Amino acid sequence: MEAAELVASRSTCDRLHVGAVITKEKNIIATGYNGSPSGMPHCDDVGHEMEGGHCVRTIHAEQNALIQAAKHGHSTKGTSLYITHSPCYTCAKLIITAGIQNVYFKNLFRESKGIDLLTTSNVYWEELNSDWSHNE
Ligand SMILES: [Zn+2]
Numbered sequence: 001m002e003a004a005e006l007v008a009s010r011s012t013c014d015r016l017h018v019g020a021v022i023t024k025e026k027n028i029i030a031t032g033y034n035g036s037p038s039g040m041p042h043c044d045d046v047g048h049e050m051e052g053g054h055c056v057r058t059i060h061a062e063q064n065a066l067i068q069a070a071k072h073g074h075s076t077k078g079t080s081l082y083i084t085h086s087p088c089y090t091c092a093k094l095i096i097t098a099g100i101q102n103v104y105f106k107n108l109f110r111e112s113k114g115i116d117l118l119t120t121s122n123v124y125w126e127e128l129n130s131d132w133s134h135n136e
């Protein structure tokens, strides 16, 4: 989780800094933070791209982590995902389809629709409070 928070600090959209880390057998295989697609302008430089009250320019941290895993040829099946904020509905769908087994997050974000979907799909999830010292 500390790694996820460190990664979040690289976010290029200051509306919310989110970080994600995918681990397999305790090793980090991919990380992601919310930011613009490769080569596209950053919110920090050109302002947000607002639609319906949300900034839509960025790729979410979870999505970037999944893309990074794919790019580097790591299977996400049976992995664990650590995120600073609970996943949105879209990210939850991707998490489930990617075969991620465990999801740990620190802050419950906006809506519970994503988490409800994880529950329905039998993905284990846990909200880690500010004290995340307990180990699995
Ligand atoms: Zn933005």
Ligand SMILES: [Zn+2]
Residues within 6 Å of the ligand: 060, 061, 062, 087, 088, 089, 090, 091, 092
């Ligand atoms: Zn998302």
